[in-house]
Amino acid sequence: xxxxxxxxxxxxxxxxxxxxxxxxxxxxxxxxxxxxxxxxxxxxxxxxxxxxxxxxxxxxxxxxxxxxxxxxxxxxxxxxxxxxxxxxxxxxxxxxxxxxxxxxxxxxxxxxxxxxxxxxxxxxxxxxxxxxxxxxxxxxxxxxxxxxxxxxxxxxxxxxxxxxxxxxxxxxxxxxxxxxxxxxxxxxxxxxxxxxxxxxxxxxxxxxxxxxxxxxxxxxxxxxxxxxxxxxxxxxxxxxxxxxxxxxxxxxxxxxxxxxxxxxxxxxxxxxxxxxxxxxxxxxxxxxxxxxxxxxxxxxxxxxxxxxxxxxxxxxxxxxxxxxxxxx
Ligand code: NDP
Numbered sequence: 001x002x003x004x005x006x007x008x009x010x011x012x013x014x015x016x017x018x019x020x021x022x023x024x025x026x027x028x029x030x031x032x033x034x035x036x037x038x039x040x041x042x043x044x045x046x047x048x049x050x051x052x053x054x055x056x057x058x059x060x061x062x063x064x065x066x067x068x069x070x071x072x073x074x075x076x077x078x079x080x081x082x083x084x085x086x087x088x089x090x091x092x093x094x095x096x097x098x099x100x101x102x103x104x105x106x107x108x109x110x111x112x113x114x115x116x117x118x119x120x121x122x123x124x125x126x127x128x129x130x131x132x133x134x135x136x137x138x139x140x141x142x143x144x145x146x147x148x149x150x151x152x153x154x155x156x157x158x159x160x161x162x163x164x165x166x167x168x169x170x171x172x173x174x175x176x177x178x179x180x181x182x183x184x185x186x187x188x189x190x191x192x193x194x195x196x197x198x199x200x201x202x203x204x205x206x207x208x209x210x211x212x213x214x215x216x217x218x219x220x221x222x223x224x225x226x227x228x229x230x231x232x233x234x235x236x237x238x239x240x241x242x243x244x245x246x247x248x249x250x251x252x253x254x255x256x257x258x259x260x261x262x263x264x265x266x267x268x269x270x271x272x273x274x275x276x277x278x279x280x281x282x283x284x285x286x287x288x289x290x291x292x293x294x295x296x297x298x299x300x301x302x303x304x305x306x307x308x309x310x311x312x313x314x315x316x317x318x319x320x321x322x323x324x325x326x327x328x
Contacts (some may be wrong), residue, residue, distance in 0.1 A: 004035040004066035006121065008081040011088020011110065012040035012051035014162065014235065016129060019243035020085065021053060025062040029247045031255060035066040041077030042070065042088070056125065073117035081120040085246055086112060089130025095272055102135060103317035109136045113143030122150055125253060128154045129246055133187045134266045134280040135318040141268060142328035154266030156183040156191065156282035158245030163193040163223045165199060171208060177201035182284040183264035185311025191282065192307035193223045197298055256289040267292050279315045
C-alpha cells in the first residue's frame with residue numbers, strides 16, 4: 001500500500017474548509033489510489049468547530065482517509081506536510097484599508113511560512129487560497145528561505161473555471177470543448193481573463209474576442225466580479241466552487257495537465273511576459289506532475305498587454321506595501 005500523503009488545511013473550520021476536506025478525503029485531489037492524512041490547522045477559537053468537521057469526516061468512513069489531527073500551532077500543523085492548503089485568512093473588515101488588511105494577513109502568513117520552512121516535508125507544495133492570495137503567497141514564500149520558491153502558489157483556478165463557464169455559455173459549447181484560456185495577474189478585480197489564444201470547440205477565441213463590447217463590458221467584468229454576484233445571490237461567499245478550484249489546482253500540479261491544454265495558477269514569476277521576477281502572478285501553466293511551467297511564446301495585442309500590465313502594477317503595489325511593513 002502507498003504511504004499516506006500529509007495534507008495540511010488551514011482555516012479548516014471555515015466555509016471553504018467544509019467544502020474542501022471531504023473531497024480531499026474522497027480522493028478527488030490526489031487520485032483514487034493515494035491515501036491521505038489530514039492535518040487541520042485553526043486558530044484556537046476554530047478548534048472546536050474543526051473537531052466537529054473531523055467527526056463528520058470519520059463518519060464518512062472514507063477508505064483513503066488514513067488519519068486526522070487538529071492543531072492550533074503552525075509548527076505542529078505543518079509537521080511533515082507534503083501538501084499545504086492555506087485557506088484561513090483575515091477578511092477585510094469595515095473601514096479596513098488595504099495596508100491594514102495586508103498587515104493582518106502578514107501576521108498569519110509570515111509565521112506560517114516560517115513553520116513550513118522549519119517542519120514541512122522536503123517536497124511540500126503550498127496553495128494559498130486566503131485573500132489577498134497572491135501577496136499572502138509572496139509573504140509565506142519569502143519567509144521560507146529553504147523551500148524552493150516555485151512550491152508556493154496562489155489560487156486563480158476558480159477565476160479560470162469561471163472564465164470557462166462564461167465562455168461555454170456564450171459560445172454554447174460544453175466546457176470540455178474549451179482549451180487554453182488564461183487568467184493573468186492578481187486574483188482581484190484587476191485580473192485579466194484572456195481568451196485570445198483559446199480554442200473554443202475548434203473556433204479561435206480571438207474570433208469571439210473580436211466583439212470588444214461583449215469582451216470588455218460583459219465577459220471580463222462578469223468573471224472578475226463573480227464573487228460579489230454570488231454573495232448578492234446566496235447571502236454568503238462562494239465556498240464549494242472555491243474548494244473545487246483548489247482541488248483542481250493541486251490535482252493538476254501533482255498529476256499533470258491534459259495534453260494540448262493549459263490552466264492558470266499564481267506562481268513565482270521568473271520574469272516571463274514582463275512580469276517582474278519575484279511577484280506571485282497568474283500565468284498560463286502546464287505541469288507534467290513535476291511542477292508548474294509557464295507556457296511561453298504567446299503574443300499579446302495592445303488590449304491584452306494593457307490589462308496584464310494593470311494587474312501586475314497592482315501586485316507591485318501590494319509587494320511594496322508588505323515590504324514597507326517588513327513582512328518580506
Ligand atoms: P472562508 O472559508 O469562506 O474563506 C477563507 C478565505 O478564502 C478567505 O480569505 C476568503 O477571502 C478566501 N477566498 C478565496 N477565494 C474565495 C472565493 N472564491 N470565495 C470565497 N472566499 C474565497 O472563510 P470562513 O470565514 O468561513 O472561514 C475562515 C476560517 O479560517 C475560520 O474558521 C477561521 O477561524 C480560520 N482562520 C484560520 C487561521 C489559521 O489557521 N491560522 C487564520 C485565520 C483564520 P475573502 O475574505 O476575500 O472572501
